[in-house]
Amino acid sequence: MLAPAPTIHLQSVEKVFPNGVRGLAPLDLAVGQGELVSLIGPSGCGKSTLLKLIANLHQPSGGAVRWWGEDFSAIGREGRRLSFVFQDPTLMPWSNVATNVRLPLDLDGVPRAQAEARIMPALRQVGLEHAAKRYPAQLSGGMRMRVSIARALVTRPDLLLMDEPFGALDEFTRNRLDEDMARLCARDGLTTIFVTHSLYEAAFLSSRVIVMAADPGRIHAEYVIDPGMPRDEAFRMSDAFARICRDLTALLSEVSPRRAGEEGI
Amino acid sequence: MTVSPRAIAVAAPIAVGVLVLLAWQAACRLWHIPPYLMPAPTDIGASLAANGPALLHALRSTLAVTMAALAISVAGGVLSAFLLVQSRLIETSLMPYVIIMQVTPIVAIAPLIIILVKATMPALVVCATLIAIFPIISNTLQGLRSVDPGLESFFRMHKASRLQMLLRLRIPSALPMFMAGLRISSGLALVGAVVAEFVAGTGGSSAGLAYEILQSGFQMDIPRMFAALALITVAGLVLYGATAALQRLVLRRWQAQG
Numbered sequence: 001m002l003a004p005a006p007t008i009h010l011q012s013v014e015k016v017f018p019n020g021v022r023g024l025a026p027l028d029l030a031v032g033q034g035e036l037v038s039l040i041g042p043s044g045c046g047k048s049t050l051l052k053l054i055a056n057l058h059q060p061s062g063g064a065v066r067w068w069g070e071d072f073s074a075i076g077r078e079g080r081r082l083s084f085v086f087q088d089p090t091l092m093p094w095s096n097v098a099t100n101v102r103l104p105l106d107l108d109g110v111p112r113a114q115a116e117a118r119i120m121p122a123l124r125q126v127g128l129e130h131a132a133k134r135y136p137a138q139l140s141g142g143m144r145m146r147v148s149i150a151r152a153l154v155t156r157p158d159l160l161l162m163d164e165p166f167g168a169l170d171e172f173t174r175n176r177l178d179e180d181m182a183r184l185c186a187r188d189g190l191t192t193i194f195v196t197h198s199l200y201e202a203a204f205l206s207s208r209v210i211v212m213a214a215d216p217g218r219i220h221a222e223y224v225i226d227p228g229m230p231r232d233e234a235f236r237m238s239d240a241f242a243r244i245c246r247d248l249t250a251l252l253s254e255v256s257p258r259r260a261g262e263e264g265i
Numbered sequence: 266m267t268v269s270p271r272a273i274a275v276a277a278p279i280a281v282g283v284l285v286l287l288a289w290q291a292a293c294r295l296w297h298i299p300p301y302l303m304p305a306p307t308d309i310g311a312s313l314a315a316n317g318p319a320l321l322h323a324l325r326s327t328l329a330v331t332m333a334a335l336a337i338s339v340a341g342g343v344l345s346a347f348l349l350v351q352s353r354l355i356e357t358s359l360m361p362y363v364i365i366m367q368v369t370p371i372v373a374i375a376p377l378i379i380i381l382v383k384a385t386m387p388a389l390v391v392c393a394t395l396i397a398i399f400p401i402i403s404n405t406l407q408g409l410r411s412v413d414p415g416l417e418s419f420f421r422m423h424k425a426s427r428l429q430m431l432l433r434l435r436i437p438s439a440l441p442m443f444m445a446g447l448r449i450s451s452g453l454a455l456v457g458a459v460v461a462e463f464v465a466g467t468g469g470s471s472a473g474l475a476y477e478i479l480q481s482g483f484q485m486d487i488p489r490m491f492a493a494l495a496l497i498t499v500a501g502l503v504l505y506g507a508t509a510a511l512q513r514l515v516l517r518r519w520q521a522q523g
Binding site for chain 1: 413415416418419420421422423424425429433434437440518519520
């Protein structure tokens with residue numbers, strides 16, 4: 001029997017922008033069902049470009065992206081749903097939280113009654129069931145990001161793509177959201193690809209960390225973390241976590257853009 | 266005792282106004298300035314009371330031109346913006362003419378319009394519309410283009426139709442800019458109406474406030490001139506206040522505070 005196709009399969013995918021800048025050198029990457037993969041690396045290493053190629057928001061200049069072994073037209077069908085969480089919450093300021101969360105269902109043509117019934121469970125997943133009638137301007141940055149996550153979860157995605165979603169939040173809020181994400185992904189076996197600047201966040205969330213290098217963007221190393229470890233406060237304080245962070249720091253220093261002879265601050 | 270900032274915002278400008286009026290009144294009386302040079306506020310008030318019906322009739326005419334011009338500007342401006350936003354080629358081809366329309370002084374082309382458009386009222390409305398329409402076009406256009414790129418990607422990712430993009434993304438995104446444009450245009454429509462009346466010099470039953478000012482000047486009835494001017498100012502303030510209130514009402518969700 002054939003093994004199931006990976007959720008995401010990039011074959012020799014490269015990206016050259018119209019201005020001639022080479023965003024990504026040809027690279028291969030396969031992400032399997034239920035994996036939580038983080039992309040980290042210095043600015044300009046193509047993490048977000050790679051994620052947008054997977055989201056079909058960018059078209060590759062060469063190579064091919066396959067989703068569950070098929071092309072993008074398969075996306076949206078049962079078992080082939082994709083959600084994207086942006087760096088900014090990207091909410092509609094003129095609509096309340098419930099309408100914002102319902103948006104992808106409206107766009108996908110889900111009947112209103114069915115869509116309405118899915119709003120509260122999605123908000124409950126991010127702890128915002130009390131805020132359904134509020135407007136984005138009435139929410140804190142962390143709460144807006146939670147709405148954005150609820151909007152991504154309401155479609156019951158099979159693949160969740162997140163582009164530095166917690167980058168603008170304070171450390172405390174970020175840690176809490178990371179714990180929530182880890183819990184949600186583990187519970188639903190959600191395949192997730194997560195771009196972050198923070199190696200601590202990558203270490204905390206991931207079952208695999210892809211370390212990328214710049215000029216041109218490419219994969220420098222892969223680091224596998226035992227997915228069986230429970231991702232909670234105790235994990236954050238453990239020796240295992242400290243070791244993972246140390247290893248990732250070493251890998252990141254190998255791709256640090258600082259050249260020999262350059263002065264630090 | 267604490268005074269709320271809102272109360273200060275209302276009371277402070279009123280206090281300044283009252284002080285200026287008192288100083289004006291005192292100066293006129295103290296130095297015996299004749300009313301045909303500079304009428305005192307009480308002279309203006311008396312003229313306003315004496316010529317009330319005629320001035321209010323003129324105000325109605327001016328406001329009719331203003332409101333008609335504003336309505337046409339909103340409809341025409343919004344439609345033009347939607348047309349221009351359809352493609353870069355359309356915008357590039359037509360935008361210079363929109364700008365030419367804006368930079369040509371209305372006073373210079375008003376006589377031509379008044380000759381071309383025979384009926385007085387439509388001619389005045391055309392002049393006022395030419396002044397008032399530009400902020401609506403440019404602001405709505407900018408608003409339609411100011412869509413959050415992330416949100417636009419989100420819509421595209423969910424394969425949203427053109428109509429869905431327009432109704433659920435572009436129009437709501439453009440609303441704050443459109444409302445700001447409306448606020449500017451409401452004042453410009455009044456300016457346009459008064460300028461057009463000046464150029465047309467229209468008398469008779471459709472005489473506006475500009476005609477009242479011109480006539481008062483010819484007759485050296487300076488208090489009446491000031492009275493007409495005061496009515497124009499009040500009309501402008503009311504228009505501004507009304508559009509500002511409308512803006513707050515429409516955009517309350519954008520600025521909703523917890």
